[in-house]
Amino acid sequence: MIKSRQDILEIQKSYGQALEKAKARLVVCAGPGCVASGSLLVYEALVQELKDRNLYTTVDCLLEAEDEHDGMLAVSSGCQGFCQLGPLVRIEPEGILYTKVKADGDDIAEIVDAVEVRAVVTHLCYHEPHTQKIVSKEEEIPFYKHQTRVALANCGHVDPQDIRSYIHRGGYQGLANALELTPAEVVERVLEANLRGRGGGGFPAGRKWAIAAAQESDQKYMICNGDEGDPGAFMDRSIMEGDPHSVIEGMLIAGYAIGASEGYIYVRAEYPLAVQRLRQTIKEATDHGLLGANILGSGFSFTIRVKEGAGAFVCGEESALIASIEGDRGMSRPKPPFPAQSGLWGKPTVINNVETLANVPQILTKGVKWFRSIGTPESPGTKTFALTGEVENTGLIEVPMGQTLEDIVFTIGGGIRDGRKLKGVQIGGPSGGCLTESHRDISVDFDSLKKVGAMMGSGGLVVMDENTCVVEVARFFMNFIQNESCGKCTFCREGTLQMLQILQRIVDGHGTLEDLDLLVEVGEAVQLGSLCGLGKSAPNPVLSTLANFRDEYISHVVDKRCPSGVCHNLRRLVISEEKCRSCWLCVKVCPVNAISGSRKEPYKINQEKCIKCDACLSVCKFGAIEEVY
Amino acid sequence: MWIDKIFTNESKGVTPMDRTVLDVETTETDFDPGFLEGVLAETGTSTAALIPILQAIQGKYRHLSQEAIHHVASALRLSTATVYGVATFYAQFSLEPKGKYVIKVCDGTACHVRGSIPVYDALRKRVNLQDGRSTTDNRMYTVETVACLGACVLAPVITINDQVYGHVTPDAVNIIIDTLEQEGAQHD
Ligand SMILES: Cc1cc2nc3c(=O)[nH]c(=O)nc-3n(C[C@H](O)[C@H](O)[C@H](O)COP(=O)(O)O)c2cc1C
Numbered sequence: 157m158i159k160s161r162q163d164i165l166e167i168q169k170s171y172g173q174a175l176e177k178a179k180a181r182l183v184v185c186a187g188p189g190c191v192a193s194g195s196l197l198v199y200e201a202l203v204q205e206l207k208d209r210n211l212y213t214t215v216d217c218l219l220e221a222e223d224e225h226d227g228m229l230a231v232s233s234g235c236q237g238f239c240q241l242g243p244l245v246r247i248e249p250e251g252i253l254y255t256k257v258k259a260d261g262d263d264i265a266e267i268v269d270a271v272e273v274r275a276v277v278t279h280l281c282y283h284e285p286h287t288q289k290i291v292s293k294e295e296e297i298p299f300y301k302h303q304t305r306v307a308l309a310n311c312g313h314v315d316p317q318d319i320r321s322y323i324h325r326g327g328y329q330g331l332a333n334a335l336e337l338t339p340a341e342v343v344e345r346v347l348e349a350n351l352r353g354r355g356g357g358g359f360p361a362g363r364k365w366a367i368a369a370a371q372e373s374d375q376k377y378m379i380c381n382g383d384e385g386d387p388g389a390f391m392d393r394s395i396m397e398g399d400p401h402s403v404i405e406g407m408l409i410a411g412y413a414i415g416a417s418e419g420y421i422y423v424r425a426e427y428p429l430a431v432q433r434l435r436q437t438i439k440e441a442t443d444h445g446l447l448g449a450n451i452l453g454s455g456f457s458f459t460i461r462v463k464e465g466a467g468a469f470v471c472g473e474e475s476a477l478i479a480s481i482e483g484d485r486g487m488s489r490p491k492p493p494f495p496a497q498s499g500l501w502g503k504p505t506v507i508n509n510v511e512t513l514a515n516v517p518q519i520l521t522k523g524v525k526w527f528r529s530i531g532t533p534e535s536p537g538t539k540t541f542a543l544t545g546e547v548e549n550t551g552l553i554e555v556p557m558g559q560t561l562e563d564i565v566f567t568i569g570g571g572i573r574d575g576r577k578l579k580g581v582q583i584g585g586p587s588g589g590c591l592t593e594s595h596r597d598i599s600v601d602f603d604s605l606k607k608v609g610a611m612m613g614s615g616g617l618v619v620m621d622e623n624t625c626v627v628e629v630a631r632f633f634m635n636f637i638q639n640e641s642c643g644k645c646t647f648c649r650e651g652t653l654q655m656l657q658i659l660q661r662i663v664d665g666h667g668t669l670e671d672l673d674l675l676v677e678v679g680e681a682v683q684l685g686s687l688c689g690l691g692k693s694a695p696n697p698v699l700s701t702l703a704n705f706r707d708e709y710i711s712h713v714v715d716k717r718c719p720s721g722v723c724h725n726l727r728r729l730v731i732s733e734e735k736c737r738s739c740w741l742c743v744k745v746c747p748v749n750a751i752s753g754s755r756k757e758p759y760k761i762n763q764e765k766c767i768k769c770d771a772c773l774s775v776c777k778f779g780a781i782e783e784v785y
Numbered sequence: 786m787w788i789d790k791i792f793t794n795e796s797k798g799v800t801p802m803d804r805t806v807l808d809v810e811t812t813e814t815d816f817d818p819g820f821l822e823g824v825l826a827e828t829g830t831s832t833a834a835l836i837p838i839l840q841a842i843q844g845k846y847r848h849l850s851q852e853a854i855h856h857v858a859s860a861l862r863l864s865t866a867t868v869y870g871v872a873t874f875y876a877q878f879s880l881e882p883k884g885k886y887v888i889k890v891c892d893g894t895a896c897h898v899r900g901s902i903p904v905y906d907a908l909r910k911r912v913n914l915q916d917g918r919s920t921t922d923n924r925m926y927t928v929e930t931v932a933c934l935g936a937c938v939l940a941p942v943i944t945i946n947d948q949v950y951g952h953v954t955p956d957a958v959n960i961i962i963d964t965l966e967q968e969g970a971q972h973d
């Protein structure tokens with residue numbers, strides 16, 4: 157049981173001493189990326205290897221141990237970030253990072269051998285792609301060097317299943333500090349820090365808290381939004397799975413500040429591990445007295461429940477989320493009243509995003525001044541991004557607000573794969589916009605992005621190269637949104653359908669120039685005529701690609717060509733004169749008799765007749781049929 | 786082929802996270818009111834319990850039958866229409882039984898950009914799904930798309946009963962299904 161700040165400090169100290177007694181700590185990444193590339197097997201193999209060599213130890217053994225010990229700790233952590241190169245294993249205290257570690261073969265034995273003599277297994281280290289220079293320390297790898305970790309400070313370091321590990325890294329001291337202040341002072345600190353919502357809107361968390369705190373009510377609720385519906389984002393998932401206590405602590409502080417005694421964490425159905433972790437963490441915190449009645453002897457009581465979503469993107473929107481917790485169809489409700497005035501079951505309710513809440517304990521521990529020293533004056537702090545798509549280094553990153561797109565895509569991301577050219581960056585998912593090459597120097601913060609018609613969104617950053625067709629991507633987002641519209645507003649329900657049909661026409665090769673104007677017209681109507689953020693922002697990807705990549709749309713509708721070679725119906729099938737042996741096979745299979753020619757001469761495909769069914773392509777034995785975009 | 790073009794990046798083939806045999810319950814078609822009572826004992830009968838209850842039933846029976854919807858409605862004193870409305874709103878619920886293997890092809894942005902649709906098409910072709918159907922006649926496979934599974938770095942990703950496979954190519958689909966069928970055969 158933890159009853160006071162003293163108890164927290166004692167755990168921090170004893171856990172730290174225990175770690176120091178171990179010869180090393182081997183941290184295997186068990187984040188989503190690494191697990192899928194086999195890290196759980198790596199972890200098991202590592203434990204087995206340590207046991208076979210009699211080197212295996214646990215924190216509990218170390219706590220008992222008198223003095224230094226030959227034993228090594230094996231820990232499975234949350235996402236360490238560089239998912240691209242997983243499974244990752246980090247050796248502490250040195251901070252050596254091993255990449256692409258395999259469970260079978262000699263990797264594990266070599267690592268343990270090296271740790272014993274404090275050496276480095278160079279072939280498992282990161283190799284600088286251009287110079288082939290070996291970089292053994294995590295912090296010196298360019299991918300990590302340019303990041304600043306606040307929300308992700310513990311993710312990939314702590315053992316998410318051990319509260320002591322979180323406390324060792326300073327956990328729950330923010331809560332202890334908060335409970336020594338009055339709720340109003342806590343709100344004041346968060347306001348001063350100008351912590352803006354990381355869930356997309358960038359609304360100052362402190363302002364929301366102040367509104368809820370000012371309401372008179374017998375009951376108030378604190379909700380953590382873990383719905384993370386943006387297709388292409390996994391930051392919140394990584395925090396919930398890799399550092400769940402930071403979310404709990406953030407909610408506790410927020411709950412105290414607004415005067416709530418009950419909290420909910422709403423997690424997407426697609427994240428079963430996050431659900432399980434959070435439930436386990438809530439139990440652990442409750443067992444330690446950090447949730448429940450009279451927390452740290454302050455008189456403040458708080459409980460948290462996990463609610464699983466059931467698969468609806470719109471439930472990330474605050475009022476739809478509330479409807480869903482209440483057991484209803486997840487449909488948005490008109491605002492005002494704002495949830496902070498009248499939310500869950502009509503009570504004042506604050507909803508904050510996972511990452512927003514993970515920042516809160518840090519602000520309460522390290523102070524407002526420290527927080528404001530990171531980022532820009534208007535957008536202090538950092539932002540996490542899921543960096544994916546056609547970039548060399550994909551993974552989970554966190555950078556100070558105000559970094560340029562160039563820093564993110566090129567310095568951290570290592571540039572575009574295979575030396576291809578950057579075409580654009582989709583930021584903010586289906587509600588966001590598309591940035592182009594010309595935005596390389598744009599400062600990535602809430603306000604600068606808004607100015608160019610994009611938005612921060614939750615932090616999905618999908619990098620597109622010259623082989624990505626922006627028209628097709630716009631169609632993809634529209635299809636997504638169309639499926640997810642809750643159906644309440646006519647403009648959102650029908651307008652998105654019309655836009656989707658127009659886009660479908662364009663990628664199928666039947667679009668016209670007028671269609672482009674129609675897209676803008678319908679898009680603007682949808683923006684105006686929709687109730688919630690889903691509809692209001694639905695046209696963004698289309699409008700921003702139309703503005704930034706108009707020539708690509710024109711290629712599709714006028715020249716009937718897809719310059720990126722993606723839109724299937726816009727290709728032409730042609731027969732290579734050199735390769736064709738005039739064997740007749742293709743002529744026989746073509747259902748529309750589009751192929752003609754004589755025995756001696758190469759055949760030709762009549763483009764007017766061809767329906768692009770690919771029948772000829774699949775029968776030709778000489779690879780003579782070519783696709784031209 | 787255009788498909789190959791998309792997969793020049795990282796056609797590593799199959800990377801399943803581990804090879805433990807998937808444990809799948811057999812389809813229970815008859816709804817057992819006793820099961821619902823057990824669930825109600827945990828969730829209570831407030832309206833807020835509706836979604837968790839439907840999730841429990843969906844989890845066990847892999848669909849919400851008409852009978853189940855009626856039972857839930859009367860237990861919670863809601864109209865059948867209300868329960869039906871909720872059941873059809875959320876993607877997680879299906880009114881038709883799903884297959885023994887539920888294959889979800891991630892069609893989030895990252896996966897889409899890196900070629901999830903060719904994988905989806907290959908899967909449908911391999912398990913022989915026609916028209917708009919998503920479950921095979923023998924109730925072995927359900928193939929559906931989902932928006933982002935949160936494993937974008939492994940794009941394109943599929944999950945089979947929540948087991949994640951990364952960097953899947955249309956060719957790898959055949960290997961994956963072969964493996965499932967071999968496992969199935971060993972089980973029988
Ligand atoms: C359609 C739609 C989907 C949203 N999805 C999410 C989401 O998945 N996660 C999230 O934190 N916020 C999401 N939001 C934003 C929330 O409505 C809300 O602004 C946010 O959770 C507030 O937290 P913050 O102020 O800490 O950012 C979504 C908004 C809309 C309109």
Ligand code: SF4
Pocket residue numbers: 470487488489640641642643644645646648649686687688689690691692
């Ligand atoms: S804008 Fe769309 S999603 Fe939002 S309430 Fe209206 S119909 Fe529903």
Ligand code: FES
Pocket residue numbers: 185186187188189190191234235236237238239240242244551552
């Ligand atoms: S999952 Fe291991 S680094 Fe992201």
